[in-house]
Amino acid sequence: MTAPTREAPPSEPAPTRRRRSFTPYALIAGSVAILVLAMAYPLGWLVVTSLKEFGLTQQFGQPAEFVGLRNYITLVTDGYLWTVVVRSIVFCLVNAFATFAIGILVALLMNAVNRVPRIVLQVSMLLAWAMPVVASMTVWRWLFDWRRGVVNWLLDAAGFDGFRGHNWLLQPLSFFLVATIIVVWMSVPFVAFSVYAGLTQVSEEVLEAAQIDGANARQRLFRIILPMIRPVLAIVLLLQIIWDLRVFAQIRMLQDAGSRPSETNLLGTYIYQLGTGSSDYGMASAVSIFVLILTVALSSFYIRSLLREEES
């Protein structure tokens, strides 16, 4: 929180205008209206549609009949959905933890070096962070282009055999390796800057005291620095996990390059395929509900921490 609110007497947080009036309601009316229209209504539509038979025929005027939980039962018993779910969760966790680890290392590096290399590193991280997703994906497809891509050229020049004309995106495993490299590249800057900002607030005196008491660099890192910034680490990791569940644009743009969608679908692209591809809105809604519940469950910790901030 900012300084001014801190100095206010704790008994009276901010209730400045207590008189009963319609003013606050008038003020939030616009936000409420737009959120109800474009968020709450679609949410309701999803819930209702997921309980219906809603495929191509319904698109063309057939009434959509309620089928209860049938879509969900189909999903739960469908082997392919589970493949996609497991794939998404593994992808999400691998990416989140890789990003987290590399981000912390970069932050420690920023903290350890002199001003000039630090600024060079920060500018470079900012560039990667600022790139629009679609532009990044386009560049990475060029970097990994099977025929003229610089990655294959470098590997070939470095003496590795078999990379001339190697298509990375054909095999699912190397497809996800490329996707991981890209997602980690995009996400590390956020982790690095957040953790670095946390590191700058670790008190000098404590570290000095520990050094005088004979703690070596490793002990200072694991026993003092990391525990002190644990709240930052927890939030950053949590957000990373939530964000890595939603990698629609990245996967979609890599699939464009010619891999088989059935082998590379994650939850987002699977919903897209069910909805816009085969117009099976009932099933698409059921999977969407699953994604939403998963995200909200994961987010609840983060939301709670934001609420605590609001109350303080």
Place this chain on the structure above:
Amino acid sequence: MSTAVVSTAGTAPTAARARDARPARRNLSRGRGPRALLGVLAVVVALVWAFPVYWMVNSSLLANVQLQSGTPTFVPFSGSLDNFTAVIQGPSFLTALRMSLAVSLLTVVAALVFAFLAALAISRFRFRGRKSFIVAVLVVQMLPAEGLFIAQYKLVGSLNLLNTVLGVSIVYTAAVVPFTLWMLRGFVAGVPIELEEAAMVDGLSRTQAFLRITLPLLAPGLVASGVYAFLQAWNEFTVALVILQSADKQTLPIWLRTFLQASGVRETDWGQVMAASTLIAVPVIVFFLIVQNKMTSGLVAGAVKG
């Protein structure tokens, strides 16, 4: 990057200031030698991380003959702006640019108005339902487009707004209002009400006091959250992909994807594709650098001190 900023409540520019003011950590840990080595390592990491961005600009300046030769050209000595001219003069770039600008500006204005008023309400008033409103906003903020886009597509379709600026802007505004609101709330709370009251004692009306005292103090916050909303709308992919399917209504990200796909039917014209990417990325990078500080700091400031 679009998602990367969604997190950090913009309450405090304090961490940023703390970062600038932080004393050099000379006496600690390592001597000169290892520090210099780490400096080299930092520069190497920086080069690796910036390489894709460099490669985009580099390739955009090169002719296709060079891009398709066996060896990559690492420095564009013989570069030209031909690819950029070709992209801009192409049939659809300016249409997509107009579309993107219209959608982004409409989203910024709508989101700022709605979010600012709501931020005033929750930080200056105590009212019934305030807490529920805040919780609802925070939950909505976390809902992923990946889960909602099918329903939003149907909604916009039933409003007869598919392939329109308005249709996509409605969805974008709803998507950015929660974070914008949360960010502005921090800024509004940072302006003490006493300032306004003092001005009223000096004879200004409540409206005047607000317009002349509070609003100018909030300007940085409004700029930062406006830029945030702009970036979200400018970069958005998922919703635009389903709502704007007609070729002459695409925003820039969708246009870029189509351009890449169309080009891929023959041998991909990577020079032009990279020029197109560069054109889309440059405004984003500039804007992003403006607001980055305000975005990262909030989260961390609260977390460590608290």
